[in-house]
Amino acid sequence: GESVGLHLPTLSVQEGDNSIINCAYSNSASDYFIWYKQESGKGPQFIIDIRSNMDKRQGQRVTVLLNKTVKHLSLQIAATQPGDSAVYFCAENPSGSGGYNKLIFGAGTRLAVHP
Amino acid sequence: DTGVSQDPRHKITKRGQNVTFRCDPISEHNRLYWYRQTLGQGPEFLTYFQNEAQLEKSRLLSDRFSAERPKGSFSTLEIQRTEQGDSAMYLCASSAKTGKHEKLFFGSGTQLSVL
Numbered sequence: 633g634e635s636v637g638l639h640l641p642t643l644s645v646q647e648g649d650n651s652i653i654n655c656a657y658s659n660s661a662s663d664y665f666i667w668y669k670q671e672s673g674k675g676p677q678f679i680i681d682i683r684s685n686m687d688k689r690q691g692q693r694v695t696v697l698l699n700k701t702v703k704h705l706s707l708q709i710a711a712t713q714p715g716d717s718a719v720y721f722c723a724e725n726p727s728g729s730g731g732y733n734k735l736i737f738g739a740g741t742r743l744a745v746h747p
Numbered sequence: 748d749t750g751v752s753q754d755p756r757h758k759i760t761k762r763g764q765n766v767t768f769r770c771d772p773i774s775e776h777n778r779l780y781w782y783r784q785t786l787g788q789g790p791e792f793l794t795y796f797q798n799e800a801q802l803e804k805s806r807l808l809s810d811r812f813s814a815e816r817p818k819g820s821f822s823t824l825e826i827q828r829t830e831q832g833d834s835a836m837y838l839c840a841s842s843a844k845t846g847k848h849e850k851l852f853f854g855s856g857t858q859l860s861v862l
Contacts, residue, residue: 673855675749675751675838675856676790676851678850678851681848681850683848721789732795732797732802732844733780733795733840733849734792734795734803735851737789740789
């Protein structure tokens, strides 16, 4: 069935290092992908998005890469900070969702940043 | 703070009781979503409103669940005859369509525990 999954459930990094969080998706018809950050006790917070006609998009300290050939999505965080510690979700929006956000989320990766 | 408010933040109830949650979206947003999130999992789509019209309901939304958005502003989600399997975080999100894809802004959720 349709699903969005993650390779690593937990990622530990040193403060200042770069982090890479990976995600595999299975619905080749999805045309829009989003990364969310969720801190304890809060709802998901939008980080960055990418459309299927792109393979890379950069934000402030974050970069999303999309490889449609192997249906893989990654989030790169530069100079990881303690405030980046959270659970990160990738989500896809199938193109047949009627133009609204019937998102399919993965299970999440916990990022732990150590000083 | 994303501007989406949910009340209550926590709800503990006994099996068989009815519960109602409220969501106040960002005021200019005409789209409102309900998602459900269980521990360690990503959010799952439940239902979607455009203004006061409920346009889609997930198969996850059994007959015991009902959502309303009577004036196209705040929304309520009611669960009747709660079951232990209903224990989860119920997330509300809102958005305004400004293009093909819009950003969802999530509230902090209502954590439901059914004893």
